[in-house]
Amino acid sequence: MLVFLAALLVLTVGSLGGFYTYDFLRTDVIEGVYLENLSLGKLKRDAVIQRLQEYLEPRLQEPINFEADGVVGTLTAAELGYGFDYAKMADQALRAGRTGNWFLQRAARRRILKEGLFIRPQVTVDREKFQRALEPLREKTQVEPVSAQWEVLPDRRQVKLIPAQPGQTIDYDRLALLVTELLKQAPPYSVSLPFREIKPRLDTEEAVNLGITEVVASYRTYFSPSNTSRVKNIRLAAESIDNKILLPGEVLSFNRLTGPRLPESGYEEAPVIINGELVPGVGGGVCQVSTTLYNAAVLANLTILERNKHSLPSAYVGLGRDATVYYDYLDLKIHNETVRPVLIKAIVGRDYIEVLILGKWVYDWRVQIEVEDLETIPPVWTERYDPSLEPGQRVIEKEAMPGRKVRVWKKYVGPGGVVSREILSVDTYQPINGVVRVGSMPKN
Template sequence: MQIISILLFSLTLLVIPGCNQGNVIPWKMDTSQVPSSVSHNTLSEGTSLEGLELSGVTAQEAQTMIKDWEGDKLAQNILLVYNEKEVSVTLKELGLALDFNTVWEKLWTKPGQRIESVLKLDPIQAHQILQEKLADLNRSAVDASYTIDNDQFVIIPAVPGQVVQIDAILDKLRNQSFATLPKQVEIPVADVAALKTTEQLQTLAFNGIVGEYTTQFNVKDKNRSANLVAAAKKLDKTLLMPGATLSFNETIGPRTAETGYKDAYIIINNEYVRGIGGGICQVSSTLYSAAVLANLPIVERYPHAVVISYIPLGQDATVNYPNLDFKFKNDTSSLLYIRTEVKNGMMTVRIYGKKTGKTVRFEQKIEKETDFQTIMRVDSSLPPGKVVQDQAGYKGYIVQTYRIVKDASGMESKLLLSRDEYAPTHKILRVGAD
């Protein structure tokens, strides 16, 4: 008879107005909506919900008792712990609630038994409250960085970030009852890797000078010296990333009076004449020689039309903004760092990179020499018979220039860098008219 009563009771519940989706009795139910056949039914002796005794209690009374009991339970705290940090949060704040429909059905289908509560979780609410309360445990990763101090590559290590694994916390709260719900939960965190790691910068780091060259200049030529110093300063401390190409013209910029350059001797039509920016080619030529000695690939380079005195044949690199440029590429895995130094009539370019154990030198082979001519020009401003030399004479050459590379084992390789033809620089004399 007891089983029949239960079945009849269940059928009665299914037709109560307002029920939906198979719910037995809605959680908030007005007493007037509960038929007397249900509201005056009592739960069997021995029926309980965890520690809540429900023996002989009517359905109406049970609903109120369970609601109050749930409120007390949801006011309890769970302690979230990470190292020495403790965060207290109530079950209600976490979006936990009693799954009343499931519990209610169990109470009536398992009379006289102790029923365990069933909880449901609102993940959106739980995410929001945990993000708010645990926000200070999240930490953004800090990329590795570097600085150059006294020409040394100094790495500032990366700092990994940290993020709270909220989903892992929620997994510990799902499918629980009030009885089994943990009182304390260790806060799981995961490391967040930096985008630029210390290891990446160690690959990028340079560890010494890989190419260096020095040329001399006449400090008495004030304008030319000033141009040379200005260009050297713009080149100084240039950084070239792996795979990048350095353009001398782009690095130094236009050579005009407005950009601070002065008149000095330049070569036009194989003669030395006054022009803006004279002396800058000594900077590009010194850089070219340092780049060759650093065993770097040359992308673009042009020789002067005539022999120049400050650097050996085949090691010069003329430039003329924006038409003639000098370029080389960083084909290494490390950063290249360029330093220039100008003092006491000496111009030095040093290229820092990652040492390989290789040594590099130039080798020249002259194919042909051409004598210069002496050109006499009458100058009526000079006394008769007076002779003044305007330009010294230099031979012309065809020269082959090689790069010789010796590896750590002593093996050498030879690469033809260029075959340059230099026209003779004719001696020019001014002679007073008779």
């Protein structure tokens, strides 16, 4: 009896061992493994990959309709940078029923054979190509945010807060997941574009908390609208400082806000003052913006850290009230040493630029600017002999202009008169010497 049982055990183990060895030496997919309704059973790895490619590759060429209040664009998955990881799917199919010990594998294979094992498409995407392909749709559907703004009312004293409006743009992360899930099923394909909110630079709550309720100071200068290049330069520079918020303790640099005044930034050639001469230069007119800002800032009781005068008087502002700038060399710097935030608004009209400082005036006095004339500096005339002229004839070749020296005062004026005053600057404008051609030799 014992001999019989021993023999039976040997036969059983031998047969099981043979089956075990055979199963583990197999290199094809076991029966019952599918991708969707596509059978992968009894296929070796290369054959699995080929069958998957034949089945899934057409999906990459199917049009995908992108919708946002109607169809806004159509692209294929291939154009979007999508593909399938065929090797990963083949390996997944080959591993089916081949993990764990022998008994677990046998149980898994019986279950797979009876119920089936369905693997899912493994989708890949090139994110850079994905976003590049969607750029036209982004441009078509994106809504830019609008920050909270203050509108200056016609009385030029009161302001009205206009609430902010959030923007929207395509949510690439969510959209990539949606398209990935689409490709795991059969066409046709359509997807609603998901959007994410773009927050404005200044939202309504932040604007309210700034406490800006009125125009605390303003200054206006005028220009000729006929010089279109100069007007364009003024507009560009004004846009750079418009809606700039200056918090308590912050310093404004005009050069930092406007950047280099270069043709590639849109600036054009217009007259500028260089070394006492009015000559053509790129960015001519920008100094009128800095000058207007300077005067408004002084009237708003902001502190001037840096200001430079022109070498010649300016036609658009009085002596001592100009502020020239030259990128990376001469700057206008304004420090908000008050206890409240201020906002700068720059408005360019047909023939004027106006800078308004918005905030909340908390003093019982106002600022005034007074210019004291200290000295007139006579010019020097140079005579040049011109044989083409008649004796005694004189022709002015270059007009002369006297120089001036002025002292500029900042006065604090209350209901009862001047409370105090301080010197803003003492400025000297050198004379422009003249040249006259004469019809006889000049006397020694």
